[in-house]
Amino acid sequence: MNITAIQEVRWTNSGSLKSQGNTLLYSGGDKHEYGVGFVIRDNAATNIVRFQPISDRICYIELKCKWYNMFLINCYAPTEDKSDDIKNKFYEDLDLVCNTLPIGKPKIILGDFNAKIGKENIYKPTIGYESLHEITNDNGNKLITFATTKNMIISNTFFPHKNIHKQTFISPCGLVRNQIDHMLVDNRIKLCVKDIRSMRECSAMSDHFLVKAKIKLRISTKWRKNNKYKEKINKDILKTTTAEVHQEKISIKLRDIQEMANLNETWEKKRWFNDECKAAQEEKEKARTKVLQNPSEDNKRLLAQK
Incomplete structure (x- = not known):
């Protein structure tokens, strides 16, 4: 995938790191907890206009498309057991971020919302008919309310799939399986999203599955790495604008990020990470794979012991 939103990065402050054809842009706090970020393939880096870290729960990038720019907002919401004050603070911050962005540019909000979306009829215009759960929990109600006020839909609960491809989280014991990672999409571009499903075969050494979205947008031609046709010189293109200068500066910064041979080698140098x-x-990971292939009690017990 060209752009991947990740949560629970657990790195302090904000910054960037380049490794093996990818650039990691991350946003954290003062402690090694929470944290969000984007992993961007090199062939997509030139279309990143800017990266904005907000907190250890929110960050966003501005993506250059063919006819307009689009914002991808990455979120890590508080868990269901957190107090209402903490949950409300998160959605207040998210609302503030959305309100500061240009109204005319579409937005996609995605990440781990720790929200179960049910099948209540009153929510159907926002959630569709394909959610995994029957009953919406408190985090789910807050997410639906936010999406409705922003004229957005929770896109992943609109696509029919087997339950195993709707599940985005599996507990360490293998007994609890939830759909708590979601993608909110502006109503005006909802038809651009062609499919969303979890990828069980992709191991991220996490209790969450990777969620893949297929989105068909008119992306800038810079996205196409190998352009087969040479365009005629256009004098208007040669005129430098402030936006183009800014985008070029961002591209140079992404290219100049120090190349790391292997992130695993960096992590292994930490004192706590040994053989x-x-x-x-x-x-x-082997025990987790066994549970996915055969969720027997013995395999679940083995995973819980690891």
């Missing part, structure tokens, strides 16, 4: 940790991580 024993690596072996335990691999054993847990």
